[in-house]
Amino acid sequence: MHYDAVIVGSGPAGSMTARFAAEAGAKVLILERRAEVGVPVLCGEGVSQKVDSFKVLEGKRWIATKMKGARIFSPNGTTVTLAAEYAGDETGYVVYRDIFDQELARGALKKGAEIMLNTRAVDLLKKNGKIKGVTAQHFDETLEIEADVVVGADGVESRVGRWAGIKTTLKPYDLETCVQYTMTNIDWDSPYCDFFLGKHVAPGGYIWVFPKGRDVANVGIGVLASLSEAGKAKQYLDKFIAAQPALKKGESLRIITGADPVAEPIQSVTDNLILVGDAARQVDPITGGGLMHSIEAGRYAGETIGNAVEKQRFDTQTLSEYETRWKNAFGKKLHRNYVVKEIMLDMEDKTLDMLADSLKDYKFEEFSTLSIIKALVTKHPSLLVKLTPLMKLARA
């Protein structure tokens, strides 16, 4: 079996890579260790409306609701609102991630990519130290799959990168450990995506409530792993729900766990190998959001593979086109938001309350973390000292 590219993982990053590589004429195989694409869901299921501009999702079946905006609640309950009406109606969707992932995979398969389910990559295939593909376990069979490029789209716990000698192990302060219930029988009538901050709510993270349609909402938590103890994330979430009159009588249709890298971007390319998505830490360190990055970077990875196949060159230099493109597109933003994350981790609850109070009537014209940072700097020139270098990065 020989392919131009073998892609480990059928999440959004893997499927987008496969789609654009296949479209460019590459012979592509996706390996998925699970028996069904997109299942189980490991996500809060929020995505920016920018996803529409990629035109990679057909129909509307993947959309649960369109967000009316977002509300951020500081520890004492002061509310900052990002409303759709001021943001040109450009907000986001709450999605069904299983359907979302399956639609993205279907798009890749329609372009000619192949997929093998229940197939776990177990190691890189190497010859004279050079990456030649992967070894995989497919039911009882051990397969040697040869490929010119191996793509690690294998998520937060990426092992493909480790096998290639890229340091992907996360420090606990660079990981949010998450639990989420999909709840029903609730009295939560907010059309907004709500975020709750505070040391006693979610240390180093936040609790979210994302409406998913009539009487259904995702209620989840992320806690910074370095501030957590065994089972703490679930305990904090249960405590929050019990204290919310609108939620406490609710029942759950689903419980999931998640792990979200909130780290600096890493090296994503080496000879014959590319990392993409959570595996490349393409996640916003403030929000923990990564879907849009995976989709954008997956496209760059796929197009780069197409070019590499045409040239029949698969060395670091050729594949670096991918890294250059994604780092130019959003690498600087990730770095900036990583620094902001560190500043926020140092803030006391009362500082968050004060900042929220100063923004409670602010009319945000853009649905982004950058618009919040800009507003904070306008209101608090003293923050400029810490944030000015970051604003430069934001403009760069």
Place this chain on the structure above:
Amino acid sequence: MAKHKAFVKKEKCLACGGCISVCPQDAILMISSKAIVDNELCNSCSICVKTCPIGAIIWEGT
């Protein structure tokens, strides 16, 4: 006395992979949607135990 090793309670694990991403020893694998610790590699650092959001990793022998 031998050190305790991290042990994943299979019936609790929901396969998020957080433990694997933070394991400095690369001692945890995901097989059939359950995390499994390789006792040979585990150095009892406890990072995975603290990281698990639902407390599915315990010390074997305790």
